Amino acid sequence: MSDEPIRITRGQGGEVDVEGPVDGFAASVLQRAGFDTYPTLRGVWIRLPFDLGRTWENEHATWAAEMLTAARYSIDLDPDLHPTPPAASAPSAMRRTKAMTAQPPPSTAPRRSRR
Secondary structure (H helix, E strand, C coil): CCCCCEEEEECCCCCEEEECCCCHHHHHHHHHCCCEEEEECCEEEEECCCCCCHHHHHHHHHHHHHHHHHCCCCEEECHHHCCCCCCCCCCCCCCCCHHHCCCCCCCCCCCCCCC
8 A cells, every 4th residue: 555645536527536546455445435437548537427416426435435444545535525414403303102102002803712
């Protein structure tokens, strides 16, 4: 592995690209996270598919960064690619009423008499 980090960035056109020292294992991790690899004259171009929405792109770029970090790669994730945090005013959890708690179902089947 190289000391140079793998950079996951959002380009000027909105595309999410990967740059830096990507070896075979890192390429397979990126592929698992949804990145496509295209051959170019200078090597390969690794990017997420276009037009799947910023939320999807952010989730997959963050997922790739987390997997590569877990594999001990040095990662530089563009701050624009971090997932949107949940709203501060999230609805509170629904309270469970007595009717919602686990109770045995009422017996509706006729009972058989003993012979």
